[in-house]
Amino acid sequence: MIRIISILVGLFFGVALAWSFVVGAVTFAQEGKPETAEHAFHEYPKDLHLASDGAFGKFDRQQLQRGFQVYKEVCSACHGLKHVAFRSLEQLGYTEPEVKAIAAGFQVPGLDPNTGEQTTRPGVPTDYFPAPFANDIAARAANNNAIPPDLSLITKARHDGGAYVYSLLTGYQDPPAALLQEFPEAAPGTGLYYNPYFPNLNLAMAPPLMSDGQVTYGDGTAATVEQMSKDVSAFLVWAGEPTLEKRKQTGWPVLGFLLFATVLAYLAYRSIWAHKKAKH
Amino acid sequence: MSFPWAKEYQPSHPTMRWLDEKLPLPRLVYNAIGAGYPVPRNLNYFWNFGVLAGFCLMLQIVTGIILAMHYAPNALVAFDSTEHIMRDVNWGWMMRYAHANGASAFFVVVYIHIFRGLFFSSYKAPREMIWLLGVVIFLLMMATAFMGYVLPWGQMSFWGAKVITGLFSAIPLVGEPLQTWLLGGFAPDNAALNRFFSLHYLLPFVIAGVVILHIWALHIPGSSNPTGVEVKTAADTVPFHPYYTAKDGFGLGVFLILYCAVLFFAPNALGHPDNYIPANPMSTPAHIVPEWYFWPFYAILRAFTQDFLFIPAKLMGVIAMFASILVWFFLPWLDRSPVRSGIYRPLFRKFFWFGLIPAMAVLFYCGGAPAEEPFVMLSQIASLYYFAHFLIILPIVSAIERPDPLPYSITEKVLGEDENSALAPSAVPVEKSDAAPAAS
Numbered sequence: 001m002i003r004i005i006s007i008l009v010g011l012f013f014g015v016a017l018a019w020s021f022v023v024g025a026v027t028f029a030q031e032g033k034p035e036t037a038e039h040a041f042h043e044y045p046k047d048l049h050l051a052s053d054g055a056f057g058k059f060d061r062q063q064l065q066r067g068f069q070v071y072k073e074v075c076s077a078c079h080g081l082k083h084v085a086f087r088s089l090e091q092l093g094y095t096e097p098e099v100k101a102i103a104a105g106f107q108v109p110g111l112d113p114n115t116g117e118q119t120t121r122p123g124v125p126t127d128y129f130p131a132p133f134a135n136d137i138a139a140r141a142a143n144n145n146a147i148p149p150d151l152s153l154i155t156k157a158r159h160d161g162g163a164y165v166y167s168l169l170t171g172y173q174d175p176p177a178a179l180l181q182e183f184p185e186a187a188p189g190t191g192l193y194y195n196p197y198f199p200n201l202n203l204a205m206a207p208p209l210m211s212d213g214q215v216t217y218g219d220g221t222a223a224t225v226e227q228m229s230k231d232v233s234a235f236l237v238w239a240g241e242p243t244l245e246k247r248k249q250t251g252w253p254v255l256g257f258l259l260f261a262t263v264l265a266y267l268a269y270r271s272i273w274a275h276k277k278a279k280h
Numbered sequence: 281m282s283f284p285w286a287k288e289y290q291p292s293h294p295t296m297r298w299l300d301e302k303l304p305l306p307r308l309v310y311n312a313i314g315a316g317y318p319v320p321r322n323l324n325y326f327w328n329f330g331v332l333a334g335f336c337l338m339l340q341i342v343t344g345i346i347l348a349m350h351y352a353p354n355a356l357v358a359f360d361s362t363e364h365i366m367r368d369v370n371w372g373w374m375m376r377y378a379h380a381n382g383a384s385a386f387f388v389v390v391y392i393h394i395f396r397g398l399f400f401s402s403y404k405a406p407r408e409m410i411w412l413l414g415v416v417i418f419l420l421m422m423a424t425a426f427m428g429y430v431l432p433w434g435q436m437s438f439w440g441a442k443v444i445t446g447l448f449s450a451i452p453l454v455g456e457p458l459q460t461w462l463l464g465g466f467a468p469d470n471a472a473l474n475r476f477f478s479l480h481y482l483l484p485f486v487i488a489g490v491v492i493l494h495i496w497a498l499h500i501p502g503s504s505n506p507t508g509v510e511v512k513t514a515a516d517t518v519p520f521h522p523y524y525t526a527k528d529g530f531g532l533g534v535f536l537i538l539y540c541a542v543l544f545f546a547p548n549a550l551g552h553p554d555n556y557i558p559a560n561p562m563s564t565p566a567h568i569v570p571e572w573y574f575w576p577f578y579a580i581l582r583a584f585t586q587d588f589l590f591i592p593a594k595l596m597g598v599i600a601m602f603a604s605i606l607v608w609f610f611l612p613w614l615d616r617s618p619v620r621s622g623i624y625r626p627l628f629r630k631f632f633w634f635g636l637i638p639a640m641a642v643l644f645y646c647g648g649a650p651a652e653e654p655f656v657m658l659s660q661i662a663s664l665y666y667f668a669h670f671l672i673i674l675p676i677v678s679a680i681e682r683p684d685p686l687p688y689s690i691t692e693k694v695l696g697e698d699e700n701s702a703l704a705p706s707a708v709p710v711e712k713s714d715a716a717p718a719a720s
Contacts, residue, residue, distance in 0.1 A: 002614065003616075003675040003679075006610065006614050006671045006672070007671060007672050007675065007676075009603075009671050010668055010670075010671025010672040011672070013600055013603070013671070014664050014667060014668055014672075016586075016588040016589075016591075016596055016600075017583060017584065017660050017663050017667075018660075018664060019588055020583065020584055020586040020588075020593070020660055021660040021661065021664070023585070024585055024586075024653070024656055025657060028653045028654075028657070033652070055545050083360070083363045083367060088367075149557075152363070153363070153557075156548060156553060157553050157554065157556035157557045158553055159553055161553070199566065240556075241366070241373075242367060243366070243367070243373040246373075247374070247544055248544065248545065250374070250544060251540065251544025251545055254540050254544060255537060255541065255544070258533060258536050258540060259537060262530065262533030262534060262536075262537060265526070265529040265532075265533045266530045268526050268530075269526040269527050269529065269530045272522050272523060273523060273526070273527070276321055276518060276523070
C-alpha cells in the first residue's frame with residue numbers, strides 16, 4: 001500500500017516537473033536567451049597582486065600609507081570609512097603623534113559643552129572617520145542622485161574586492177562603438193560614465209584619479225594614476241580587514257600543531273588496532 | 281541495552297564507587313562512548329562522521345555563546361556590532377569566522393553522515409528511530425542556520441529572510457497573514473531580527489536534546505556496519521574505547537586541519553560578498569542566493585515554473601521543497617530490501633552512484649546559479665530524478681533486485697574466516713532484517 005501511494009506521489013511531482021520542463025524548453029527554443037549589454041560588455045576585474053595576497057601575505061606598510069594619502073586627499077570628499085578608527089592607523093606604521101595630527105585634521109560631530117548644540121570638533125584617535133554627508137538625502141543631492149558607498153568594507157563586499165577597486169579606478173573609457181550600435185539604451189546617460197568593470201556598465205562616479213601627480217607622495221614614489229589606484233586598493237583591503245595579517249600569521253602555527261597532533265593520533269590508532277586487523 | 285558481552289563499569293577508586301551509587305553518570309558515559317559499548321570491528325571512515333557532527337555542534341554552541349556576548353540584535357546596530365566583533369573584540373574575528381565556517385563544516389559533515397546512511401541503508405529495521413530523529417535534527421539545523429545567517433543584517437540576510445518567509449505566503453488563504461505573523465511585520469525588520477536571534481540561541485539546545493535521543497536510540501540495536509550483517513558474537517565487536525576513540529581522534533585531526541585551513545586562509549570563500557553590504561530594503565541584490573548548504577533545496581523550489589492542476593507554481597515549489605526532505609521520513613518503509621549495505625545490492629548501487637549522486641550534484645550547482653536557462657531546465661531534470669529515485673525507483677528496485685551473497689559474519693569479512701560459520705547452514709543469502717541482536 002505504502003509503495004502504491006509513494007509511486008503516485010512520485011508521479012505527481014514528476015509530471016509537474018515534466019510540464020514545467022516542456023513549457024520552459026519550448027519557450028527557450030523559440031525565444032532563446034535574451035542577450036543583455038551587461039552580459040556582453042561587463043568585464044571581470046584585472047589582475048592585481050598585493051603584498052597581502054596569499055597564505056604568507058603581509059601588508060606593505062609603505063604602500064598602505066600612500067593609499068591612505070590617496071583616500072584622504074581624493075576619496076574622502078565623498079566616501080566615508082565609518083568602521084575604521086583613527087587609532088587603527090598606527091597599524092600602518094604611523095607614530096602616536098602622527099595619528100593624533102591626522103585625527104585632528106578631520107572635523108567630527110560633537111556637542112558644544114556650553115550650549116549643548118550640535119557642532120563639530122577636531123577628531124581624536126578614538127574617533128572614527130566622519131561621514132562626508134549629513135545623511136543619505138544630502139549625499140544624493142550632491143552626487144547626481146547616487147549615494148557614494150562607505151568604503152570600510154568595499155573590498156569584502158565585492159567579488160575579488162581589491163582587484164575590483166583597482167579595475168574600476170583605471171577602467172574608465174569611452175563606450176565601445178559596438179555597444180552603442182547593439183544596445184543604444186545602454187549608452188551612458190547624463191552624469192554617468194562608462195566603465196566595463198561596473199556591473200551595469202554606467203557609473204555615477206566621475207573618474208576620481210584623472211592625472212599623474214594628483215597627490216604628492218611623501219616617499220618620492222611617482223604618483224601615476226596606475227600607482228595611486230593600486231595603493232588605494234591596497235589601503236582599502238587593509239581597511240576591510242585590518243586583522244588579515246594576524247589571521248594568516250595565526251593560521252600557520254595552528255596548522256603545524258594540528259598536523260603534529262594528527263600524526264600522533266594516527267600512530268595511536270595504528271598501534272591500538274594492530275592486533276585487530278586482518279593478518280594477510 | 282547492550283550486548284551480553286559488554287564490559288561492565290567497575291569503579292576502583294572509593295570516590296568513584298560513592299559517586300556510582302548516588303549518581304551513575306560515569307557509568308552512563310562508560311556505556312555510551314566508553315569501553316562498555318561494543319561496536320562492530322569493521323567500520324570504515326564513513327562512520328567517523330557522527331562523532332564529527334557532535335563535535336561541530338559543540339563548536340557552534342561555544343563560539344556562538346561568545347559571539348552573543350558582543351553582538352546586538354537590533355536592526356539599527358546589528359551590522360555595526362558584527363564589524364565591532366571583527367575589528368575591536370580580542371580574537372573576535374577568529375570567533376566569527378570559526379562560527380560562520382563552523383556552520384559550513386557542520387553541514388559538510390552532516391551531508392556525508394546522511395550519505396552514509398543512504399548508501400548503507402542505516403535507516404532500516406531495527407534502526408528506523410535513529411534515522412527519523414536524524415531527519416528531525418537536520419530540519420532543526422536548517423532552521424537554525426537560516427536564522428543565524430539573518431543576524432549580521434547584511435543584504436543577503438535581509439533578502440534571504442524576505443524570500444524564505446515569503447514561501448509561507450504561498451499557502452492558500454492563510455499565507456499572507458501567516459508571513460506577517462512570522463515576521464512581526466510586513467517585511468523583515470527589528471521584530472523579525474529579535475525573534476530570529478532568540479530562536480537561533482534556543483534551537484541549538486533543542487538540537488542537542490534530539491542528539492541525545494539519537495544516540496540513545498543508537499545504543500539499543502548498536503551501530504550498523506559496512507557489510508550490513510548484524511553482530512553475531514563478541515568476536516564481531518571491539519569496545520568503543522579505546523578502538524573507536526582512537527580512530528575518531530585521528531578523524532577529528534584530519535577534520536580540524538581542513539576546517540582551520542579554510543578558517544585562517546579563505547574564511548570568506550563560502551560566504552557571499554553582498555552580506556558585507558548593510559541591509560537595505562530599497563535595493564534588491566541582483567542574485568538572491570542562500571548559503572551553499574541550501575542550494576539543492578533552493579533548486580527544487582525554483583524548478584517548478586508552471587501552475588499544475590490548479591496549484592500555483594510557487595506553491596508547488598514550496599510543497600516540493602519540503603517534500604524533498606520529508607520523503608526521508610518514509611525511507612525505512614519505501615526501501616523493502618532485507619539487505620542493508622549498498623555493497624551487496626548491484627541494482628541499487630547503480631541507481632545510487634549514476635542517478636542520485638549526479639542529480640544531487642546538479643541540484644547543488646543550479647541552486648547557486650542565477651534563475652535562468654539552462655540552469656532551470658537542468659534543475660527540473662535533476663529534481664525529477666530526485667523524486668523518482670526515492671518514491672518510484674527505490675520501492676521497485678528493492679522488490680526486484682537479486683542481492684549478492686553476504687558474508688556469514690563481520691569476523692568472516694574482516695579475517696576471511698569465522699570458525700562459527702561452519703556451524704551455520706551453508707547457504708545464507710539474505711539475513712533477516714529484524715533479527716534484533718541484543719537484549720540488556
